[in-house]
Amino acid sequence: MNNQKHIDLLVVGGGVNGAGIARDAAGRGLSVLLCEKEDLAEGTSSRSGKLVHGGLRYLEYYEFRLVREALIEREVLLNSASHIIWPMRFVLPHSPNDRPAWLVRLGLFLYDHLGGRKKLPGTRTLNLHRDPEGSALEDQYKLGFEYSDCWVDDARLVTLNAVSAAEKGAQICTRTEFVGAKRENGAWSVELKDVRTGAIRTVRAIALCNAAGPWVNKVVGTMKDTSSRRNVRLVKGSHIIVPKFWEGQQAYLVQNDDKRVIFINPYEGDKALIGTTDIPYEGKPETVSADESEIEYLLAAVNRYFKEKLQRTDVLETFSGVRALFDDGNGNPSAVTRDYEFDLDDEGGVPLLNVYGGKITTFRKLSEHALQKLAPYFPRLGQAWTRDEPLPGGEIENADFTRFIDRLRQRYPWMPRNLLLHYSRLYGARTPNLVGTAKNLKDLGKHFGNDLYAAEAKYLVEKEWAQTTADILYRRTKHGLHLSEAQKAAFGTWFEKTYAGSRSVETVNL
Missing domain, CATH: 3.30.9.10 (D-Amino Acid Oxidase, subunit A, domain 2)
Known part of the structure; x- marks a missing residue:
């Protein structure tokens, strides 16, 4: 990255909101740089409950707009990334000591109909003494309800947004800290530090978007003549x-x-x-x-x-x-709104957009709304586009994952079922990019245990900005949960020897 490089939009934060905004902006024709001081999704976005859901409990706090938007997005995301997002049924046992059954039924009725549900099955009532879903529960629970939501691999959702952004021209700079910024000659002059080398670089940007999550106000505090009117x-x-x-x-x-x-x-x-x-x-x-x-x-x-x-x-x-x-002033942490808010500071016509709140399910709509806020500063900004375009790997016909798996089995008859499922769940339609010309397991390189082979680590380093063993074992994948301590240590030794000082291609060639 050359000093004083001029771009349209600089996004601070490599969580789901930052990656989503970078992707949306790059697809609308802006030159974009995303900086993240650690790894993609290293903070909040890899430490969620891993659900794409409307938020059933938010109905109690009258968050109808948020729930409706989230329910609509649930099906949009299911269509765009059926390899990392899939339906899940939730059993809600009813206790007479808790919310009355009629209130639960009403909430589930709203949940089924508020967002125009199309793909997912609706709620059904369970007899927990008769239906198999109740067999694990204490006998005192007789009545239950079953409803639909979706599971998501949260860290991969972030990474795939970053991959898509990069494919549309965005620069994704991990291990790159936002040091500070000042308005100067009608643009932002931004200092970025490579946290591995300590090198400081300067970038000029027409607009800044601060999507730093828990660090959002810390980022604001590094800028001259700038403050936020919002509390986090x-x-x-x-x-x-x-x-x-x-x-x-x-x-x-x-x-x-x-x-x-x-x-x-x-x-x-x-x-x-x-x-x-x-x-x-x-x-x-x-x-x-x-x-x-x-x-x-x-x-x-x-x-x-x-x-x-x-x-x-x-x-x-x-x-x-x-x-x-x-911070909406509610004293109960559970009742604090999960909706998102924007704070736009455009002193001198040089905009800073701070992003507060949000949840994984609504990141795409949040990104669209962020671009709406910034649209006046970019007269040639393209139209919204992310609703109908799949995320990388999600290019699966009719989002039919079962049929997709069958086709992969025919293509790779030598691959064990568990490994095939692992690749297809994480990489979807891009599984062939990882497998390459391999004709057998030996061609995938060194085997470290469970489903981890050298070919996958190589792919993640070259295509997804992985630079440490934790990037691979706990964020790009969940291999770390399935390997012994000895296996993890062996992988770490091999990785450091093979990729010592490595930088992913997209980060080197900025």
């Missing part, structure tokens, strides 16, 4: 991963004693993902972790409903994320 509310959400303890592919949504709802979802085949908490957070987002009290809270919520009682020793891993919510 940091809320910590923690999850635990345990071995899966029920039969079937259904997920569960249960209510804890404090009226909060907890998701219990099948995860990575043989595991369960349980969360989340909602706790005000004042620490550094970089150091967030699950407290023992949160782990106990989640275990207690599960044990209230299920016959099999989980112990602390069942917890395999935990993760926490910090959500940067727009």
Whole structure:
């Protein structure tokens, strides 16, 4: 990247909102640079509950606009990325001590009809003593409801948006810190630092978009003569991963004693993902972790409903994320709006757009609205386009993933079923790009355990900005959950030897 390079839009933050905005803007003809001080999705966007959903509980807070938009987006995203997003059925056992059954039925009726549901099946009532979905639950729960939402691989959603943005001309600069910016001669003069070398570079941009999530106000604080009129509310959400303890592919949504709802979802085949908490957070987002009290809270919520009682020793891993919510003045963290807000500062006709709040499900609409805010500064800006164009790998006819898998089996008869499913779920229609000319497993290179072969690591380094073992094992994939400590160490040794100092092609040639 040459000093004083002039671009149209500089986006700060490599989470789902930043990547979505960069993709949308590049597709409308703007020259775009996205900078991220760490890895794509290293913060909040890889630490979510991994759901594309309308937010059933938000109906209680009268967030009808947000829920409707999210429900509409649920089907848009399902069509655009059916390899990383797929339907999931949620069982909601009813307790007479909690919300009355009529209120739950009303909420589910609205949920089924508010967003014009087309693909997903509607709600059904369950007899938990008779229907198999109730077999794992305590006998005191007789009535239940089952409804639809969708699962998403959140970190891959971010990466695929970045890949799409790059293919449309955007520069994606990971491990590149936003140092500061000032308005100068009708544009922004921005300093960026390569965090690995310490080198400082300067870029000139017509507009800035600050999508730094929990760091949004920190970014504002680095700029001269600029301030934000918005406050951000940091809320910590923690999850635990345990071995899966029920039969079937259904997920569960249960209510804890404090009226909060907890998701219990099948995860990575043989595991369960349980969360989340909602706790005000004042620490550094970089150091967030699950407290023992949160782990106990989640275990207690599960044990209230299920016959099999989980112990602390069942917890395999935990993760926490910090959500940067727009501070609407509500004292209850669970009631703080998940809607998004924009703060536009265009002093001297040089715009800075700060993004507050939002949720994974609505990132695409948030991106469209961000471009609407910036449109007056770019008279030749193209039209909105992301609704009907699939994300990379999502170029699957009629979004029919089952038929797509069958075609891959015919193309790669030598590939084990689990490996084929792994590749197709992460890379979709671009699986052939990874497999290349391989005719057997040996052609995929060194095998590190489970479904991890050298060919995949090479692909992720060259095509998806992976630069560390954590980038590969925990964000681009979830291999880290399936490898032993010895296997992970062996992969780390090989990776450092093979890719020491490597930079992905798109980052080097800026």
